[in-house]
Amino acid sequence: MWSKRPILYVCLLTGLAIAFAMAGPSSGQNASTAIEAPSGYDNQPNGLTDSATFTMDRGKFEETEAIGDGLGPIFNAQSCRECHQNPVTGSTSQVKELRAGHQDSFGNFVAATATLADGTVTIANRSLINQRAICPAVDTITVNGGPPQPYNFPQTQGQERISTAETIRAFRMSLNTIGDGFVESIADQTLLNLASSQCSNTGGLICGETVRVPVLEASGALAVGRFGWKNQHASLLSFSSDAYLNEMGISNRLPPNNVDVTRLCDVVPDPNDNTPDSEGLTDMDHFARFMRATKVPPRDTALATSSDGVAGATLFHNVGCDICHVSSITTAPPGTAVAAGAFTVPPSLGSKVIHPYSDFLLHNIGTGDGIVQTGGQETAQKMRTPPLWGVRTRTELLHDGRSVTFYDTIQRHRNEAQPVLNNFNNLSTTQQNQLITFLRSL
Numbered sequence: 047m048w049s050k051r052p053i054l055y056v057c058l059l060t061g062l063a064i065a066f067a068m069a070g071p072s073s074g075q076n077a078s079t080a081i082e083a084p085s086g087y088d089n090q091p092n093g094l095t096d097s098a099t100f101t102m103d104r105g106k107f108e109e110t111e112a113i114g115d116g117l118g119p120i121f122n123a124q125s126c127r128e129c130h131q132n133p134v135t136g137s138t139s140q141v142k143e144l145r146a147g148h149q150d151s152f153g154n155f156v157a158a159t160a161t162l163a164d165g166t167v168t169i170a171n172r173s174l175i176n177q178r179a180i181c182p183a184v185d186t187i188t189v190n191g192g193p194p195q196p197y198n199f200p201q202t203q204g205q206e207r208i209s210t211a212e213t214i215r216a217f218r219m220s221l222n223t224i225g226d227g228f229v230e231s232i233a234d235q236t237l238l239n240l241a242s243s244q245c246s247n248t249g250g251l252i253c254g255e256t257v258r259v260p261v262l263e264a265s266g267a268l269a270v271g272r273f274g275w276k277n278q279h280a281s282l283l284s285f286s287s288d289a290y291l292n293e294m295g296i297s298n299r300l301p302p303n304n305v306d307v308t309r310l311c312d313v314v315p316d317p318n319d320n321t322p323d324s325e326g327l328t329d330m331d332h333f334a335r336f337m338r339a340t341k342v343p344p345r346d347t348a349l350a351t352s353s354d355g356v357a358g359a360t361l362f363h364n365v366g367c368d369i370c371h372v373s374s375i376t377t378a379p380p381g382t383a384v385a386a387g388a389f390t391v392p393p394s395l396g397s398k399v400i401h402p403y404s405d406f407l408l409h410n411i412g413t414g415d416g417i418v419q420t421g422g423q424e425t426a427q428k429m430r431t432p433p434l435w436g437v438r439t440r441t442e443l444l445h446d447g448r449s450v451t452f453y454d455t456i457q458r459h460r461n462e463a464q465p466v467l468n469n470f471n472n473l474s475t476t477q478q479n480q481l482i483t484f485l486r487s488l
């Protein structure tokens with residue numbers, strides 16, 4: 047199971063020669079009994095739900111919300127699918143978001159203060175700056191299936207604005223959610239073990255950080271974060287609650303997302319997502335179940351089995367990309383409680399081998415955005431290793447989308463990734479292209 051990494055001598059700036067003799071790329075539990083997770087961009091479930099339930103849950107994820115449904119007052123898009131669609135509902139897109147803040151006199155990150163309504167309304171301590179608002183507008187709306195009622199705010203400026211005091215400004219690309227039920231089903235201990243073995247195997251050069259984050263549906267109990275560019279969530283229900291409020295302005299039952307961010311032009315009572323259906327589920331429960339039931343992103347099998355793709359996979363391992371972009375992880379056995387006990391791993395998600403090409407750990411590779419979310423101040427310049435499954439569907443790469451070729455993306459890997467970048471740059475042009483062919487197969 048555990049292959050030896052060929053010893054690579056890496057010249058650091060100090061001129062010191064460091065030998066990597068890493069343990070193999072597989073991590074997790076019960077690797078011997080586990081089977082491969084199902085993959086496919088085929089709009090079919092992974093076995094957690096049946097096809098009809100999956101299609102219904104997907105329909106909720108695709109639903110377009112309007113003012114009468116509680117959309118806004120400030121928001122980024124009207125549906126989860128607007129930002130998670132390429133090539134199937136739930137995956138990624140080119141949509142990016144704006145975050146902002148500044149440092150205080152001690153160098154600590156402070157989230158932005160934004161103003162609305164010509165400076166008369168203030169939203170303090172929130173790094174996400176929404177880029178749409180429901181006002182100014184005049185409309186006729188329907189609230190909770192009631193009679194049509196007027197919505198009349200022709201002169202109210204709902205658009206959030208920040209001042210020049212917010213000197214930290216960052217864009218964040220949308221992320222894939224397909225296959226995330228398997229990621230949620232990785233035991234905390236698997237990620238903690240990954241972090242410690244990575245650090246000891248590289249002689250302390252590459253030491254990914256775990257952060258423990260509140261699970262909203264477990265009354266804020268902590269679990270190891272794995273979702274979002276900052277690992278800001280550990281559970282898909284928590285992410286759904288957060289995204290429903292912060293991307294779409296739909297408040298929901300889980301605090302702190304049970305009230306809208308501002309009352310300006312707000313005509314629908316909180317929480318907006320408040321009507322359990324015949325199954326007792328609200329919209330966000332369907333979003334979470336939809337994502338949990340998705341298959342993992344499939345490979346491009348033609349490229350993966352091509353001679354360049356096969357050679358590229360070996361080079362990806364040999365230069366050390368998979369120290370962080372870990373190729374195989376095994377999910378916890380069925381029945382394991384994850385997400386601080388809020389989710390019990392079902393048979394369809396448990397003991398499965400996945401190939402996310404991520405360690406789900408935070409690293410400083412010199413690209414950090416300066417923003418702190420649920421982690422401590424030391425996470426300001428760190429980003430989560432993004433899973434590379436499905437990366438062939440992305441054109442704007444890294445968290446800020448500012449690299450549009452794989453070559454340029456690799457060249458932006460510095461700091462912790464510098465030794466691996468050096469190894470890549472020591473390959474021949476043919477080998478570099480083979481490694482990139484491998485990326486294009488993911």
Ligand code: HEC
Nearest residue numbers: 122123126129218219220221273274275285289290293333
């Ligand atoms: C305006 C675009 C937009 C909308 C609408 C949106 N998202 Fe996202 N989503 C993003 C971005 C951007 C990220 C990365 C956020 C970050 O970490 O800063 C993300 C990340 C995620 C993740 C983390 C994926 C991972 O593996 O790390 C999940 C889960 C998610 N979104 C679910 C949802 C759900 C559910 C909805 C609907 C309620 C939704 N999103 C609506 C843009 C959007």
Ligand code: HEC
Nearest residue numbers: 367370409413429430431432443444445455462463466470
């Ligand atoms: C020290 C850990 C580490 C190593 C080693 C590493 N990466 Fe990364 N990689 C990251 C992190 C962290 C990011 C995200 C940085 C950001 O967005 O600011 C990233 C981002 C990427 C992305 C962009 C993915 C996306 O969806 O935007 C690609 C592609 C990538 N890495 C490929 C590679 C390749 C190829 C190698 C080997 C030459 C490599 N990485 C080595 C940590 C690492």
